[in-house]
Amino acid sequence: MGIRRLNDGRFRADVSVGIDPLTNRRRRKTKTFDSKKEAEEWQSKTKQLYHSRKAISDRKISFTAIKDLYLEECKLHSKPNYLKIQEYTINKHILESFKNCNFKEVTSFDIREYQLKLINSGLSAKSINNIMIILKQIFDKAVEEQAIQTNPCNTVKNLALDNKKMKFWTPDQFKQFINLIDEEEFLFKTFYTFSYFTGMRCGEILALNWNDIDNFRGEVNVYKSLTYINKEVIITRPKTSNSIRRISINSKLFNLLESWKERQQNLFAQLRIHHSNDTHIFQYREKPPTKDIFSRRIQTICNRGELEPIRLHDLRHSHVALLIHQREDYATIKERLGHASIKTTIDVYGHLFPNKQRETADRLDDFF
Template identity: 30%
Template structure:
């Protein structure tokens, strides 16, 4: 029979219970164990009932199988990491080290409760926006532990991601938007053309006019651009690891795509190519394996360079602040404004999941919203 006791932590009052599990072969007596971290006595009683039932059914996880969350994580990572690209490995390790292990690392898997998981998700949700992705990785550890017979149930199941207050506030439109209107784009490109190098102007022009990801644009080689068909082939992304830059194949099939170029962009690329090589337009296909955007010594641009340059221009000219990824959202917004369908935008941006496109669609420009209202008004007038 379990006994219950409350205790105080820095987060408030918690409950624990003591119970007797399996028989110790050395003494012939049942081992006494403790499970803690419950917000209420009722939660502790319900968990104790499950534990006692598992002991009776013979499905209880014995002490010799007790493993910490971090130990399971390392075993899981060793098993799954062979399927990851270097960039994904780096991102996963960083996420666990920064966001997940500080909360779960030293805890025994069997002692992690649903209420504790909810507390952690609540805390993470206050710190970052992409809590869904973090929750997904935590869930993978628990599901792996179940497969390995370390635990019998997933304490993360049923845990809710809290909604932020901003989700109910509608008057923060301008401050929160991470894209530019058409007039802001024109102003920005005029500034870049006037004050920056042709390389930087071409780089920002491509980011805005193709919707390419930063890593995709920086990984471009001249052989990826077909001036006859006016297309650009995005199929690699630039990645920095262990002191060197490498081009990695795009993560998904949807990301490996051909983008059609407008006449202005194709013309600018020809002009930039000619100026870069000193050759005539007739010889545009010489040195096709060279990278489009490089430093003076021919090495790839730093991955942070577009970010730093964009921030510098925004600050010096008091422009509406957006990120480099916001230029990609800008492209999508203008496509919607021009009348493109969600499916067309999805394919152009290389989204494997249409939900990602839909998320951008919900943040389209004021112009689109005004056009929608105008179309409705005209329809009602007929």
């Protein structure tokens, strides 16, 4: 480390900046100046930067390398289905635009230009925001690896979202839907009824085995979720720790499950598939079904009548609307849905509750 005068009269400053962890060799920075004073000032500033761990690494780390590090971290700390979503989004929407980028030269302007490109592609604002979140996390990883000093995504704002009206079925609409289901579709009748009267997420329902039903207490034990990744069944913990819960079920729903269980046993006997309490409740062949089967069938059933279809997840919303109609409180609804806090319940479903100001105003009439 030092400053030396070159034959042409200029000065070259040399600074040691530690050991490269990948090569185990000492890393150095050198720069040439017209005067010794300039060389000394640069040398001093460079040492301060590196000692404060604020310097940008000299190693040229590619976007692909940082992306791989990010995905490796997702693999270690996230659910398999979350990792799959990250990989899909990066490969479909991000990689082509950034695979050849120079991290150090990417600016907030470039990120905004990319966001505009996504807007012009016709994607929804929600999808674009999700893509931008992943991009920001990749650049955060670049900062962590000292490939860049600041994240250019930090000053790029999310797009405003349109608050679409939540869809749900009233009890009468749900009865209309169930009455459109044929007798030979008993599995679907049971599944949709179970979803409507428990408010469980689809993955949670598909993961249920018969031994998750507590016959004595009339409860469902919710502690896992099912998804498919590359045609392979993956069982994971539910969405959050609060999603691990027990849900009481009504007697008519319990009887419906018992009727389906008997039919399932007969079906498995015909197919020569072993049936036990470890069998998935809504299984009708060797492997448990995917959510798409139940999602697509809603449209098919609704087409038989004049009922407007809703999404499969909207049955969860319909369950909440049913509970609110029964004047259940926030705390009860929170417990059944497995929300982390009552605030989450209020944020998502608060608009469905009766207007408390109207009730307050009506009570003031008693003073006249």
